[in-house]
């Protein structure tokens with residue numbers, strides 16, 4: 346029997362690196378794709394055969410990455426290039442004879458698309474995957490618990506955490522749960538043809554999350570409210586692309602109105618255990634928030 350080869354795109358990022366570890370623990374045959382193989386080789390224990398150079402913006406780089414691959418984990422960096430990049434990958438995978446794609450998407454994708462929400466960038470890729478004729482699974486996670494690392498510098502310095510989403514709450518999900526569900530879908534046909542919406546066990550606003558941080562760190566974690574006009578100004582001043590500023594602003598507005606204020610039991614259904622809590626994630630990462638004195 347041929348050994349199935351799984352290609353992991355986004356293997357150097359938050360979710361992809363966890364998918365890589367989980368697949369290796371299962372003894373799966375893996376290949377990782379990156380734009381910078383030398384950097385990955387220098388920072389991992391992967392063999393040269395397990396690393397391939399590939400750029401989703403360069404379709405000509407994809408056939409070599411996909412040669413002999415049976416299953417693909419498709420993860421693309423958030424941004425306006427995402428739809429075309431995913432379409433490039435799906436076209437190349439179909440030509441290369443890939444059998445299954447597991448695509449990382451985002452919560453609320455496909456629901457009343459306006460073309461102006463962050464999740465709308467995932468819709469063309471979802472449509473390409475679902476219309477490819479290959480076996481597929483789509484994962485739509487809520488906001489990652491690891492986004493809280495953006496606050497680490499402020500928390501270490503005792504400065505307030507900026508709250509750009511008011512009282513808007515979401516089912517903050519642990520990246521480990523996202524990666525474990527992805528791994529299950531990559532390894533078993535049981536999940537083919539399914540869209541999973543992945544959330545944590547409860548919805549949390551930014552003040553709820555900082556309260557969890559404060560309890561775990563045993564010191565106050567203050568919050569400062571930031572309105573949308575200020576967020577927009579700050580993003581533009583930081584040189585962010587206008588298209589990213591626009592969808593981020595729209596997404597934050599929807600979020601403030603409670604767009605993502607729900608949880609699902611999809612993590613439990615796939616993994617057979619409850620989703621991990623934000624408090625559990627903080628306990629694993631508390632060193633990032635402590636200043637070491």
Ligand SMILES: NC(=O)c1ccc[n+]([C@@H]2O[C@H](COP(=O)([O-])OP(=O)(O)OC[C@H]3O[C@@H](n4cnc5c(N)ncnc54)[C@H](OP(=O)(O)O)[C@@H]3O)[C@@H](O)[C@H]2O)c1
Nearest residue numbers: 355356357358359360379380400401421422423451488489
């Ligand atoms: N953060 C959240 O709360 C959240 C919630 C729901 C969904 N999502 C979705 O999750 C995805 C991001 O996941 P993540 O946080 O794990 O990613 P990440 O840590 O930002 O890593 C991005 C990865 O994309 C790769 N990449 C970037 N441009 C590429 C290109 N042109 N060709 C090939 N690879 C490229 C990078 O690899 P190299 O640099 O090594 O090439 C890197 O491994 C996005 O699609 C986002 O919409 C995020």
